[in-house]
Amino acid sequence: xxxxxxxxxxxxxxxxxxxxxxxxxxxxxxxxxxxxxxxxxxxxxxxxxxxxxxxxxxxxxxxxxxxxxxxxxxxxxxxxxxxxxxxxxxxxxxxxxxxxxxxxxxxxxxxxxxxxxxxxxxxxxxxxxxxxxxxxxxxxxxxxxxxxxxxxxxxxxxxxxxxxxxxxxxxxxxxxxxxxxxxxxxxxxxxxxxxxxxxxxxxxxxxxxxxxxxxxxxxxxxxxxxxxxxxxxxxxxxxxxxxxxxxxxxxxxxxxxxxxxxxxxxxxxxxxxxxxxxxxxxxxxxxxxxxxxxxxxxxxxxxxxxxxxxxxxxxxxxxxxxxxxxxxxxxxxxxxxxxxxxxxxxxxxxxxxxxxxxxxxxxxxxxxxxxxxxxxxxxxxxxxxxxxxxxxxxxxxxxxxxxxxxxxxxxxxxxxxxxxxxxxxxxxxxxxxxxxxxxxx
Numbered sequence: 001x002x003x004x005x006x007x008x009x010x011x012x013x014x015x016x017x018x019x020x021x022x023x024x025x026x027x028x029x030x031x032x033x034x035x036x037x038x039x040x041x042x043x044x045x046x047x048x049x050x051x052x053x054x055x056x057x058x059x060x061x062x063x064x065x066x067x068x069x070x071x072x073x074x075x076x077x078x079x080x081x082x083x084x085x086x087x088x089x090x091x092x093x094x095x096x097x098x099x100x101x102x103x104x105x106x107x108x109x110x111x112x113x114x115x116x117x118x119x120x121x122x123x124x125x126x127x128x129x130x131x132x133x134x135x136x137x138x139x140x141x142x143x144x145x146x147x148x149x150x151x152x153x154x155x156x157x158x159x160x161x162x163x164x165x166x167x168x169x170x171x172x173x174x175x176x177x178x179x180x181x182x183x184x185x186x187x188x189x190x191x192x193x194x195x196x197x198x199x200x201x202x203x204x205x206x207x208x209x210x211x212x213x214x215x216x217x218x219x220x221x222x223x224x225x226x227x228x229x230x231x232x233x234x235x236x237x238x239x240x241x242x243x244x245x246x247x248x249x250x251x252x253x254x255x256x257x258x259x260x261x262x263x264x265x266x267x268x269x270x271x272x273x274x275x276x277x278x279x280x281x282x283x284x285x286x287x288x289x290x291x292x293x294x295x296x297x298x299x300x301x302x303x304x305x306x307x308x309x310x311x312x313x314x315x316x317x318x319x320x321x322x323x324x325x326x327x328x329x330x331x332x333x334x335x336x337x338x339x340x341x342x343x344x345x346x347x348x349x350x351x352x353x354x355x356x357x358x359x360x361x362x363x364x365x366x367x368x369x370x371x372x373x374x375x376x377x378x379x380x381x382x383x384x385x386x387x388x389x390x391x392x393x394x395x396x397x398x399x400x401x402x403x404x405x406x407x408x409x410x411x412x413x414x415x416x417x418x419x420x421x422x423x424x425x426x427x428x429x430x431x432x433x434x435x436x437x438x439x440x441x
Contacts, residue, residue: 001122001205001206002113002114002116002122002123002155002204002205002206002207002208002209003113003114003201003204003205003243004111004112004113004114004200004201004204004248005088005111005112005113005114005197005201005243006088006089006090006111006112006191006192006197007088007089007111007112007240007243007245007438008084008085008086008087008088008089008439009084009085009089009091009110009190009436009437009438010082010083010084010085010146010436010437010438010439011082011083011085011175011176011435011436011437012045012081012082012083012434013080013081013082013083015080016045016079016080016081017043017045017081019178020176020177020178020434020435021178021179021180021181022042022043022046023042023043023045023046023047023434024046024047024178024180024186024432024433024434024435025039025046025047025048025051025052025432025433025434026180026181026430026432026433027051027149027213027214027430027431027433028051028052028149028433029133029216030430031048031052036048036052036054040054045076045081046434047148047433047434049068049069049072050069050072050073050144050148051069051140051148051149051433052065053065053066053068053069066139066140066142066143066144067143069140069143069144070143070144070145073144073146082437084439085190087192088192088197089190089191089192090109090110090111090165090191090196090197090200091109091110091111091188091189091190091191091435091436092107092108092109092110092162092165092166092169092188092189092191093107093108093109093110093186093187093188093189093247093435094106094107094108094186094187095108095184095185095186095187095255095429095432096184096185097182097183097184097185097428097429099257099428104254104255104257105255106249106253106255106256106257106429107162107166107249107250107253107255108152108162108247108248108249108431109161109162109165109200109247109248109249110150110188110245110246110247110248110435110436111200111245111246111248112240112243112244112245112246112438113151113153113209113243113244113245113246113248114242114243115221115222115225115242115243115244117222118417119417121208121417122208122209123153123208123209123211123218124208124209124210124211124414124415124417125211125215125218125414125419126210126211126212126410126413126414126419126420126424126425127211127215127419127420127421127422127423127424127425128215128419128420128421128422129215129216129219129422131373132375133216134216134219134220134223137216137217137220138220138223138224138227141220141221141224141440142224142227145439145440145441146437146438146439146440146441147217147221147244147245147437147438147440148433148434148437149214149217149245149431149433150214150245150246150247150431150433150436151211151213151214151217151218151221151244151245151246151247152211152212152213152214152246152247152249152427152430152431153209153210153211153212153214153246153247153248153249154209154210154211154212154248154249154250154251154256154407154410154411155204155207155208155209155210155248155249155250155251156207156208156250156251156252157250157251157252157253158252159203161199161200161203161204161250162250162253164196164199164200165191165196165200168191168193168196169189169191172189174187174188174189175188175189175190176188176435180432182429184429184432186432186435188435188436204248208414208415209246209248210251210410210411210414211414212249212410212425212427213425213427213430213431217244218244221241221244224241224440225241225242228241229241240438240439240440240441241440244438245436245437245438247431251407251411256407256427257427257428257429258404258405258406258407258410258425258426258427258428259382259404259426259427259428260382260401260402260403260404260405260426261353261380261381261382261402261423261424261425261426262380262381262382262383262384262386262387262399262400262401262402263356263378263379263380263387263399263400263402263423264378264379264380264381264387264390264391264395264396264398264399265377265378265396265397265398265399265400266376266377266378266379266395266396266397267377267397268365268397268398272365272366273320273321273397273398276318276320276364276365276398277318277320277327279364280329280360280364283331283332283335283359283364284329284330284331284332285329285330285332286327286328286329286330287306287327287328287330288325288326288327288328289302289303289306289325289326289327289328290324290325291324291325291326292324292325296392299325299326300326300385300388303317303326303328304317304384304401306328307328307401307403308403310328310330310403311403311404313330313331314330314331314336314350314352314355315328315329315330315331315352315403316328316329316352316355316356316360316400316401316402317329317384317400317401317402318398318399318400318401319387319388319391319392319398319399319401320391320397320398321391321392321394321396321397321398329360331355331359335359336349336350336354336355336358336359337349339359339363340358340359344358345416345418347409347412347413347416347418348413348418348420350409351405351409351413351420351421351424352402352403352405353402353405353420353421353423353424354420354421356400356402356421357372357421358421360400372422379396380423380426382426382428384401387399387401388401404425405420405424405425410425
């Protein structure tokens with residue numbers, strides 16, 4: 001039983017912040033060092049100071065980016081920069097964006113969601129997580145006692161829950177209306193109608209929630225609740241730590257876009273790179289797109305178009321440093337079944353990211369799990385061009401270009417209580433951080 005309730009959100013004070021665009025950011029995990037610095041410069045009250053503070057060589061256990069975030073969070077309250085709503089609300093949001101010149105709008109509900117362990121099958125993950133990131137998020141939430149970013153989750157909205165919220169909200173001007181750094185327009189409406197709250201709460205009781213983005217934050221919320229329970233004698237079922245802030249989006253929303261997460265690898269031995277294509281011939285049919293003599297840009301367009309046209313055939317694109325060609329690897333019939341039929345269920349075997357991780361990374365390249373868990377050796381991008389340029393520039397040694405995972409595949413894996421390899425999906429655009437926060441005290 002999913003438990004969805006209103007909460008007293010914390011928002012920036014419009015009398016203090018004249019342009020909300022100056023204080024919001026994407027989620028912490030997609031912000032580069034350069035972007036972090038730019039957000040710091042953009043506004044003294046930018047949310048970056050809470051979600052991704054700077055580190056210094058003089059940091060200690062009592063003075064570090066987490067304790068400084070807590071100090072600033074409290075200071076912003078005392079200065080009236082942040083205000084907590086007096087009335088419990090659910091928050092309807094919209095984001096307008098474009099893909100390939102097509103204008104799209106996605107809607108979502110931000111509410112407080114009761115925490116449930118994954119094994120209960122009410123809230124379901126679909127990806128593995130990095131242990132280091134969870135430990136960092138845990139230190140932040142322990143220091144600040146707040147959710148700064150919404151966990152992005154999906155549900156099947158056959159009952160028209162979001163339509164009911166839109167019908168109510170569109171009678172009013174949004175509380176927040178801003179353009180982010182990517183030019184996406186975000187709106188937020190407070191829904192204070194208690195009858196509508198009750199309708200949403202009752203309607204969601206029979207739904208499963210599938211975590212789309214924010215697995216680390218959800219697992220951290222579970223750990224935080226346990227930590228509070230162990231250290232607070234007055235802890236009860238009414239404590240705010242029993243809930244976490246979540247952005248809920250319908251699986252049927254036409255604005256729900258999944259982009260691929262391409263892999264860029266560094267510190268791969270030259271001998272391994274040299275042998276890769278030959279070793280792959282045992283498992284894949286390979287088409288080569290050379291660019292020597294005709295320029296990389298044209299060959300790149302042909303290569304990407306070829307990859308997308310083979311989206312249903314378990315095809316993966318490859319570009320290797322110092323190789324004047326692109327490679328399209330298409331899996332031969334029954335390879336995954338023969339090799340991993342007893343190890344992996346069908347819903348996992350059919351995923352391109354499983355082919356990449358289990359067959360290419362662990363078998364052909366002979367990587368171990370420690371290497372796959374090392375963020376210094378692997379990076380991700382949703383842009384084919386960025387991934388290719390990262391190898392062409394020498395920053396990385398090899399890149400693997402993927403087609404997008406489908407929403408049906410996400411649902412099938414989660415329902416089977418399985419998990420995909422890390423970074424199997426990139427839901428676009430990310431849920432913006434800074435529209436509404438959730439105090440846990």
